[in-house]
Amino acid sequence: MIATPHSPTRTLPTPPLPTKSTPTLSLIMPSSKILAVPLNYQGVYPCPVCRVGKIRDMHLMEAMSCDFCHEIFTVNLEQQQLKMPSRQPPLTWRWNGFNWTETQLEGVELGWGYALGAIAFVLFPTIIIGIVAYNFPLDPHAPITWLPSIWTCLTFLLHFSIIVWLLIEIYQIPLGAYWRGIVRWREVRATVTSARNFQRNSVIRNGE
Ligand SMILES: [Zn+2]
Structure with a gap:
């Protein structure tokens, strides 16, 4: 008779191997798994x-x-x-x-290609204008010798701000919500301060 794997001698559960831990959560933060x-x-x-x-x-x-x-x-x-x-x-x-x-x-993969494209979009025109400005300097007596360097900076800032604007649009960063939050936080702080002052004044008045 051939012994099957389900024979009664094999029914005891084998303990888990100590060398391998559980895959998903322990990969993230093994030490604080309990706090997750x-x-x-x-x-x-x-x-x-x-x-x-x-x-x-x-x-x-x-x-x-x-x-x-x-x-x-x-x-x-x-x-x-x-x-x-x-x-x-x-x-x-x-x-x-x-x-x-x-x-x-959802359904859109913004990978490294987009990141490299964005970096190239910012750096490429800036470098070209920078090289031209460096290699063809204006006459030092001309009134607008500062123009090429300003132009290079503006090129960088403009292209960079286009990328920032795209990121804000894509990820819908709620700048309005931040602003409303700051305003509301200031209002709450002002209310709390005036309430505290009122309380302090009434305590002083009662103490007199
Ligand atoms: Zn929120």
């Missing part, structure tokens, strides 16, 4: 858009919203993903237990 907080509807997480507010679940909805920029997100618990559907294509983030990672436009 999974994405769920009960939790409160930092807002990946404004990075100022907190996002928490919306009552009776499978969505979360930010208490600061009021952005609404849909949640994929299985993939630990957050999606911002208010823009097309939607932006997505992945929760790794500690913070948001892998910011992505």
Whole structure:
């Protein structure tokens, strides 16, 4: 008779090998694995858009919203993903237990090609104008000898600002929300200060 692998002598479970640890979470941060907080509807997480507010679940909805920029997100618990559907294509983030990672436009892969293209777009015209300005200097007695160097700087700044503007457009960085936040924070601080002053004055008055 041939012994099968399911014979009674083999039913005892073998202990896991100590050499290999569990793959996914331990790769991220093995030492603080216990502190990792999974994405769920009960939790409160930092807002990946404004990075100022907190996002928490919306009552009776499978969505979360930010208490600061009021952005609404849909949640994929299985993939630990957050999606911002208010823009097309939607932006997505992945929760790794500690913070948001892998910011992505859904279906769009912004790889190294785009990064190199952006760097070339900024540097190439600047270098060309810089070389021309260096090799063909103006007459030192001319009234606008500063023009070539200013022109080179302006070329760099303009091309760089186009890239920054594109990034703001792509990732919908809410500059308006930041500004509203600063204004609101100042208002709150002013209210707290005046309330404290009022309290202090009334204490002094009562003490007299
Ligand atoms: Zn927010």
